[in-house]
Each structure stands twice: as C-alpha cells, then as structure tokens.
Amino acid sequence: xxxxxxxxxxxxxxxxxxxxxxxxxxxxxxxxxxxxxxxxxxxxxxxxxxxxxxxxxxxxxxxxxxxxxxxxxxxxxxxxxxxxxxxxxxxxxxxxxxxxxxxxxxxxxxxxxxxxxxxxxxxxxxxxxxxxxxxxxxxxxxxxxxxxxxxxxxxxxxxxxxxxxxxxxxxxxxxxxxxxxxxxxxxxxxxxxxxxxxxxxxxxxxxxxxxxxxxxxxxxxxxxxxxxxxxxxxxxxxxxxxxxxxxxxxxxxxxxxxxxxxxxxxxxxxxxxxxxxxxxxxxxxxxxxxxxxxxxxxxxx
Numbered sequence: 001x002x003x004x005x006x007x008x009x010x011x012x013x014x015x016x017x018x019x020x021x022x023x024x025x026x027x028x029x030x031x032x033x034x035x036x037x038x039x040x041x042x043x044x045x046x047x048x049x050x051x052x053x054x055x056x057x058x059x060x061x062x063x064x065x066x067x068x069x070x071x072x073x074x075x076x077x078x079x080x081x082x083x084x085x086x087x088x089x090x091x092x093x094x095x096x097x098x099x100x101x102x103x104x105x106x107x108x109x110x111x112x113x114x115x116x117x118x119x120x121x122x123x124x125x126x127x128x129x130x131x132x133x134x135x136x137x138x139x140x141x142x143x144x145x146x147x148x149x150x151x152x153x154x155x156x157x158x159x160x161x162x163x164x165x166x167x168x169x170x171x172x173x174x175x176x177x178x179x180x181x182x183x184x185x186x187x188x189x190x191x192x193x194x195x196x197x198x199x200x201x202x203x204x205x206x207x208x209x210x211x212x213x214x215x216x217x218x219x220x221x222x223x224x225x226x227x228x229x230x231x232x233x234x235x236x237x238x239x240x241x242x243x244x245x246x247x248x249x250x251x252x253x254x255x256x257x258x259x260x261x262x263x264x265x266x267x268x269x270x271x272x273x274x275x276x277x278x279x280x281x282x283x284x285x286x287x288x289x290x291x292x293x294x295x296x297x298x299x300x301x
Contacts, residue, residue, distance in 0.1 A: 002162050003092070004029060007064035009057055009079055011035040011044040012229075013124060014096045015070030016133025019050040021166040024135040034060035035130070036071075043130040058086035066092050066162065068119075069107070073097040074235030080110035087114060092155045094119045098182060098232075099240035100146040100175040108148070115155045120144045120178065121168055122186070128229040139167035140288055146175040176243075183243035188251055190233055191244070193225035 006022060008015045011033050022029050033050035034057045035041050045053040054060040061067050061083045071079050076095060087093070093116045097103045100118050107116045123141035125132065143163040147156050160170045173181075200211045200219070215223070237244055261269040 002026065002029070002158060002165060003066040005064045005066070006031050006162075007061040007067045008033040008050055008070055009035075009060065009067065009083065010070035011040055011049050011053070011130050011133075012070065013128050013132040014121070014137075015068070016044065016047070016049040016130055017123075017135065017137040018068060018070065018096070018133075018166070019044075020048075020133055020135035021138055023048070023051075025165050025167065026162075032060040032064065040130045047130060047133075049130060049133060057083040061087045061091070064088065064091050066094065066159070069093075069095040069097075072229075072232045072235040073099050073103050073239045074231075076103055077106035077110055080107055084111055087111065089113055091115075092117060092159060094159060096121055097239075098186060098236045100144075100178045102239035104146060104148060104175050115152050116148065117151055117156055117159050118146045118175065119159065119163065120146070120182070121163065122182075123168075124228075126224050126227040128232070136167065138163070141168055143168040143170050144178055145170060145172045146178050147172065148175070179240050179243040180246070183240060183247040187236060187240060187244050188247050190225055190228060191237070191248065192251075193222040194233075196222050197226040 006018075006029055008019055008031065011019070012035075015033065015035070019031050019033060022031050031050040032052045032054055033044060034054045035044060041053050041055070044050065052060075057079070064087070067083075067087060069076050069079055073095075076097065080093070091114055093107055093111050093114045095103055095107065095118055097118070098120055100120060104116065104118045107118065121138050121141060121143040123137050123143075125137075145156065145159060145163075156172070160172075163170050196219075200206070201208055203211070211219075258270075258273070260266075261273075
C-alpha cells in the first residue's frame, strides 16, 4: 500500500535523495520533479534524480498522488501556492522540513482541499544541491510524521509505508512536540556550531590560518555542522523561533553553571556532567543513530 505517482518539488540533497531512493526501493513508482533553479533542473536530469524533470512545478504535480515539498521551510508556502491549481484534489501533500508547526500551517492554508501530512526525515549531511543526494540517506534513520488532528488514517498509513520502503523508521508525533525535541537535538547544536566557528574566525590573537591548521577533532566536527546550507538553516530558526528560544534559554543557564564550576575549580561538578553526557553518547551508538568509528562511518559521503 503506497503511492504510484510522486512529485518532488525541490531537487537538492533531500529531494534528490527521495527520488533516488524511490528509484531503488520502489521501482514501480513514477517520479516527477521540479526545481526553481534551471541549473539544478539540468543537473537533476543528468543524474536521473527523478524519472522526469519538468520545466514547471504545475507540470510536475499534475498527475501526482503524493507531492513532497523539499524546499527550505521558509519557501514552502510560496511553493505550494505556485502549484495549488495544478495539484489533483486527491493528492496527499507532505514535506521534509525540520520545523513542523509552521510548515503544517503554511501547507494547509495554501492547499485547503488536500490532505496535508507533514514529515521530517531526520537525516542529512552538510552538503547541499543536486549532486549531494544518495539513495541510502534514509536507511535506519527516523522519519517523523506530524499529521494534524483528524488527518485521514489511510493517508497516514500510506505515507508511513512509503518512508519505510525507503529504509526509514517511522514515528508519529504532535507538531509542537516535534519542534521542541528537534530544537534541542538539532537546531541548538547547529546554532552553537555556527557561533563557535564564527567566534574562531573573528579572534584577533589567533589567525584564521592557525584555526584551520591546528583544528582538533572537536572543532572539525563543529565546522562540518556549520557548513550546512545557510538558506535552509536561516529558515529553520525563524520558523521554529519559539522552541529554539526556549531551548537556548535553558542552554544559556546550563552554560552559566558550567562557567561557575570552572571559576570555582569545582572538579566534581565537571566530572559528573562529563560522565552523564558520555553515557548519552553511548546510548546513541547503541541505538544505531551513529557510528563509533573515529570518522563516524561517514567517509563514503
């Protein structure tokens, strides 16, 4: 039980990966795609990210029974309005955005006649664009569905089956709760990474060449996260503003407590915190959400 004709709007890392994953895991499903950037459309056609790369969004969605918006979350409302008149009345609408409450509202307002089931595959890399996608991106990763109250149960089941077919594990969650969880597990870490890398580049007493030359593992990990697509992450922070600010406030309080422990030379407080956080890292590895190898098993991508 899945969809037969999938339209993908936005052919970057996530949109391209969805298309490639459908080709590999659901070979009977027809895919069409569109991207606002002509160069991206050309490269998507060269790579075969979807079966047919269309010259307009309306053409891409015309016969679809599932439309997935894979554009930055701040652009989803406009992208949906652009193709609204061409989307079949029975088509299910979804997305891949990292914030869900704002996206759900934007899609529902733009497409009031369609079933809207927002989704967030918790997967990605720091790369972006039509060359970044690969078919195994969603393997053993969570995809969180946030159907609104009263959403069609059959449509939710079909979308769950679709993501499971692409290799993902599916969880259903309230949109507001999703945004709070992702604020602490994804959005705040990105904000910290952008900040620490920016701080390092602004230091007057340490040259940029020294920062690059002597980067230890921790800083290298921050730079990988801070290399993520700037448009996407700008939109994530603005659309998930309330949850991010709440989590940032809690983080600031914890950081102040850490400063106090260092100032007071409270070694026990530091040791206790580091022991607790080390256990969380082990749990992430045990659940298969990362790799214990020094390169995190990411050398292939």
